Amino acid sequence: MRLDVFFGAHGLTSADVQGRVVVVIDVLRASTTIAVALANGARTVIPFESAEEAITRSKAFERGDYKLAGERRNLMIPGFDLGNSPREYTREVVDGKTILFTTTNGTGALIAAQPAREVLVGAFVNFTVVSAMVRAAARATSDIAILAAGSERHFSLEDAVCAGRFVRAIRRGLADVALNDGAQASLQLEKRYGNDLARLFEDSSHGRTLAEAGFADDLAVCGALDAHPVVPVYQDRHLTKLGPDRER
């Protein structure tokens, strides 16, 4: 079995993901926000590359049925209902709603992952259930790719460390798992932090930027291990929660 970690969607080609189970990670904050939204009852999250596309799509819905959501440079988009802070995605706000979602980094990574056999969204908040799901898939023959989305086209420490945690969990007890250089590096980086995610976010430049922009409380949410145990699945351009109540 191959278990590869790729940093950023820019260098990715179809061949890197085709036929594989892919986990897309954008810890700060898209992956976390998606998990929180689905855990709190959002019907689906639909990612868009631009705010304009999200607005156009919104016209197909009744006003009460959707939320326009997302960020540019960490801030809510003018005219939108929600930003990219997971704390906004409470059950009161998102239950039963369709979230039309656009973010700087996470959306591009999901779209790059589309040729995969299955695309899941991973973060610290849903780490254990997603890694268990990937392990199950791995036993059933599939190769695995983890896409650490990064920030503004560049490597992000927090995504690499989260990827390393996934690599460690997925390969545990399995023989013959071939790791690429990205997977090896992620394992090394993860060792430094373990469960000290507060320290990770202090070392991460995106973490510091968020704290300075007034989103320090978001970091606590993004570092709450297994607080939102859902498996977001990306299929036909929709993110839904895997489980008995999976619906579109």
Added chain:
Amino acid sequence: MRLDVFFGAHGLTSADVQGRVVVVIDVLRASTTIAVALANGARTVIPFESAEEAITRSKAFERGDYKLAGERRNLMIPGFDLGNSPREYTREVVDGKTILFTTTNGTGALIAAQPAREVLVGAFVNFTVVSAMVRAAARATSDIAILAAGSERHFSLEDAVCAGRFVRAIRRGLADVALNDGAQASLQLEKRYGNDLARLFEDSSHGRTLAEAGFADDLAVCGALDAHPVVPVYQDRHLTKLGPDRER
């Protein structure tokens, strides 16, 4: 002072390098080969993105004055004089010659770095002189970027570890050096290997590929710390050796 490490040229924009001193690293093998060629008296190395461009340019030279050089998938290009094995670039072969050079990864990284104030080529074989040169530049106000070229669009462990060694040397004793996430990760990865570059190349997928393709002896050359203490400078699309005999 900013000291950033970027993995791969794909996500790079002009803004990431403009006004900076940039070190381009492609340990296996372009950076090493360039250093060896210049150390052994090559007049200049001119990088090209394609074999066709190199051939076209060769027509401007007398046959005895140049060597067509480079690789695709680690092997010499048909009709070329030299591959990308540093062991081929002996004084007998390259002294006084212009090397028309095309490789899979290193060339693209050099071209991406062009908007920089100064572009140097770094590897383990010229580590100390290049890092000393960059430290001198840093004192004179400049920000620094290290471009770890990677392999076939993806992250390479050996380039990241070499970058980490540069980060460690460049910032030693300097106050207020701001590191991006790539620089922090590189420092962490470098700690694992120190001077055990044989182990690094065993862990690196490109290192293993080269060994399997019959280039195991190249790894010893690429891991010979400070064996070829030259500073290759990239200017006006030519690589020349910095020093009293710098010439074009």
